Amino acid sequence: xxxxxxxxxxxxxxxxxxxxxxAQLRECGVQPKLVVVxxxxxxxxxxxVRSKERLARELGMEAEVIRLAADVSEVELLRQIELQNxxxxxxxxxVQLPLPDHIDTDRVLAAVDPNKDVxxxxxxxxxxxxxxxxLVWPCTTAGILEILVRSSVPLAGQTAVVVxxxxxxxxxxxxxxxxxxATVVQCHSRTKDLTxxxxxxxxxxxxxxxxxxxxxxxxxxxxxxxxxxxNRVDGRLVGDVDFDSVVAKAGAITPVPGGVGxxxxxxxxxxxxxxxxxxxxxxxxxx
Amino acid sequence: xxxxxxxxxxxxxxxxxxxxxxAQLRECGVQPKLVVVxxxxxxxxxxxVRSKERLARELGMEAEVIRLAADVSEVELLRQIELQNxxxxxxxxxVQLPLPDHIDTDRVLAAVDPNKDVxxxxxxxxxxxxxxxxLVWPCTTAGILEILVRSSVPLAGQTAVVVxxxxxxxxxxxxxxxxxxATVVQCHSRTKDLTxxxxxxxxxxxxxxxxxxxxxxxxxxxxxxxxxxxNRVDGRLVGDVDFDSVVAKAGAITPVPGGVGxxxxxxxxxxxxxxxxxxxxxxxxxx
Numbered sequence: 001x002x003x004x005x006x007x008x009x010x011x012x013x014x015x016x017x018x019x020x021x022x023a024q025l026r027e028c029g030v031q032p033k034l035v036v037v038x039x040x041x042x043x044x045x046x047x048x049v050r051s052k053e054r055l056a057r058e059l060g061m062e063a064e065v066i067r068l069a070a071d072v073s074e075v076e077l078l079r080q081i082e083l084q085n086x087x088x089x090x091x092x093x094x095v096q097l098p099l100p101d102h103i104d105t106d107r108v109l110a111a112v113d114p115n116k117d118v119x120x121x122x123x124x125x126x127x128x129x130x131x132x133x134x135l136v137w138p139c140t141t142a143g144i145l146e147i148l149v150r151s152s153v154p155l156a157g158q159t160a161v162v163v164x165x166x167x168x169x170x171x172x173x174x175x176x177x178x179x180x181x182a183t184v185v186q187c188h189s190r191t192k193d194l195t196x197x198x199x200x201x202x203x204x205x206x207x208x209x210x211x212x213x214x215x216x217x218x219x220x221x222x223x224x225x226x227x228x229x230x231n232r233v234d235g236r237l238v239g240d241v242d243f244d245s246v247v248a249k250a251g252a253i254t255p256v257p258g259g260v261g262x263x264x265x266x267x268x269x270x271x272x273x274x275x276x277x278x279x280x281x282x283x284x285x286x287x
Numbered sequence: 288x289x290x291x292x293x294x295x296x297x298x299x300x301x302x303x304x305x306x307x308x309x310a311q312l313r314e315c316g317v318q319p320k321l322v323v324v325x326x327x328x329x330x331x332x333x334x335x336v337r338s339k340e341r342l343a344r345e346l347g348m349e350a351e352v353i354r355l356a357a358d359v360s361e362v363e364l365l366r367q368i369e370l371q372n373x374x375x376x377x378x379x380x381x382v383q384l385p386l387p388d389h390i391d392t393d394r395v396l397a398a399v400d401p402n403k404d405v406x407x408x409x410x411x412x413x414x415x416x417x418x419x420x421x422l423v424w425p426c427t428t429a430g431i432l433e434i435l436v437r438s439s440v441p442l443a444g445q446t447a448v449v450v451x452x453x454x455x456x457x458x459x460x461x462x463x464x465x466x467x468x469a470t471v472v473q474c475h476s477r478t479k480d481l482t483x484x485x486x487x488x489x490x491x492x493x494x495x496x497x498x499x500x501x502x503x504x505x506x507x508x509x510x511x512x513x514x515x516x517x518n519r520v521d522g523r524l525v526g527d528v529d530f531d532s533v534v535a536k537a538g539a540i541t542p543v544p545g546g547v548g549x550x551x552x553x554x555x556x557x558x559x560x561x562x563x564x565x566x567x568x569x570x571x572x573x574x
Contacts, residue, residue: 167417178475181477183474183477186472
C-alpha cells in the first residue's frame with residue numbers, strides 16, 4: 001500500500017513557514033506585495049484570483065487585484081503592466097490566464113518585468129531553466145518539488161518520467177527534475193508506447209489532462225507517482241492516474257483532490273516572497 | 288553494416304543552397320553581414336574565427352572580425368557589442384567562446400541583441416526552445432537536425448536518447464528533438480545505468496566528450512547514432528562512440544571526424560541568413 005502524499009498538510013506547512021518568514025521581513029521594513037491582473041469576468045478565474053488575494057493577506061503580505069474589462073485593448077493591458085513594473089512597492093506581478101482571444105498572451109507575458117515574474121513564464125526566466133536557475137519555477141512545478149523534498153524522495157540519478165509537455169506544467173517540471181540530476185524521460189501525446197516508459201519510472205509525473213490514462217500496469221512497483229491531472233468525471237474530481245488500483249502498487253502517490261492542487265497557490269506565495277527578497281535584499285549578482 | 292552519414296557531403300550541399308539563397312538576397316539589395324568578436328589570442332579560437340570569416344565571404348556575405356586584447360575590460364566588450372547591436376547593417380553577432388576569466392560570459396551573451404543572436408545562446412532565445420521556436424537553434428544542434436532531415440530519418444514518435452546536457456550541445460539538442468515530437472530521454476553524468484537507456488534509442492545523440500563511452504553493447508540494432516564527441520587519443524581524433532564496432536550494428540552513424548563537425552560552421556552561415564531574412568524582410572510578428 002502506497003504512502004499517500006498529503007498535499008493539504010504539506011501546503012499548510014509551507015504556509016506556516018511563510019507566515020514566519022514574512023513577519024521577519026516586515027520587521028526589516030519589507031512587506032512583500034503581489035499584484036494580480038484579471039481580465040474579464042470568467043467565474044473560475046475570478047475565484048482563483050480571490051483565493052490568491054485572500055491567502056496573500058492572510059500571510060501578512062499586501063495584495064492588489066487590477067480588474068480590467070473583457071474587451072480591454074492589448075495596449076491598455078500592456079500599459080497597466082508597465083505601471084506595475086515601474087512601481088517599486090510591487091514585488092510580484094501575475095497576469096491571470098487565460099486571456100481573451102484578441103490579446104496576444106505571449107506578448108503580455110513577455111511584458112512583465114522578469115524580476116517580478118512570479119509565475120516564471122517570462123521568456124528570460126524560461127531561458128534560465130536551461131541552467132537550472134530560474135528566479136522562480138512555475139507554481140505547480142515548484143509545488144511538485146516541494147512535495148518530493150518534504151517527503152524525502154531522492155532525485156539525483158533517479159529515473160523521472162514526465163507525461164505531458166505543456167509550457168505551464170509538464171515541460172518546466174521535466175527541466176526542474178533535470179536540474180536536480182534525475183535522468184529525465186519526456187513523454188507526450190506523440191509518444192508511441194507510453195507504458196514502456198512509465199514502467200521505468202522511479203518518479204512518475206503525470207500531467208496529461210486525461211482521466212484514467214495511467215493504470216496499475218503502467219506503474220513500476222514502489223514508484224513515486226505525482227498526479228497533476230484534474231478531470232471531472234460523473235461529477236467527481238479525478239486525476240490522470242487510476243488512484244484506486246495504483247495505490248496498491250506504488251511506493252507513494254498524490255491523491256486528487258488534495259495532492260498537487262493545494263500546493264499551487266501556496267507556491268505562488270513562496271515565489272512572491274522569494275522575488276521580494278531578491279529584489280530588495282540582495283545585489284543584482286544573485287539574480 | 289550502418290549507412291555512414293557523411294557530414295562533409297551534407298555540409299557541401301548546405302553551402303551550395305546558401306550560396307544561391309544569398310545571391311537572391313543580394314539581388315533584393317540585402318547582403319547578410321556576420322560580425323565575430325574575438326577576445327584574446329588563443330590559437331584555436333583564432334583559427335575557428337578565420338574559418339568562419341572565410342566561409343562567410345566565400346558564400347557572398349559580409350564578414351567582420353573585431354579583435355580585442357585578452358585584458359579588455361568587460362565594460363569595453365559590452366560597449367563593442369552595443370555598437371554592433373545598433374548597426375543596422377549587422378545581421379548576426381557572435382562572441383567567440385571561451386572568454387577570459389575576468390569576464391562574465393552570461394552577461395556578455397545576454398547583451399547581444401536577441402534578433403542578432405546567431406549562436407542561439409541569448410536567454411530569450413533559450414526561452415523559446417520551450418515553444419520549439421527559437422529564432423535559430425545553436426549551430427551544432429541545428430547541424431544535427433540538418434543531418435537527420437537530409438538523411439530522411441523520421442523523428443516524430445521515435446525514442447531519442449541524448450547523452451550529455453551541456454548548454455551548447457546536449458540540452459538544446461534534446462529540446463530540438465522534443466520540438467520535432469520525439470520522445471526524449473535526457474541522460475548525463477549522474478545517470479545510473481546509461482546502457483539501459485541508450486539501448487532503447489531509435490536515435491542516439493552522444494555529446495559527452497568521453498572517448499569510447501558508447502560501445503556496441505550500448506546500441507540497439509538499427510539505431511541512428513550521432514556522435515558529437517571530439518577527443519584526441521594517441522594523436523588521432525575520435526568521437527564518444529566506438530565507431531569500428533558500432534558501425535556493424537547501427538542502422539546509420541556519423542563518423543568522427545567528418546560527421547557533425549563540418550556542419551557547425553555551415554549552420555552558422557545558415558543561421559546568419561535566417562536572421563538577415565527575419566530582420567530585414569519580414570514583419571515583427573514572425574520573429
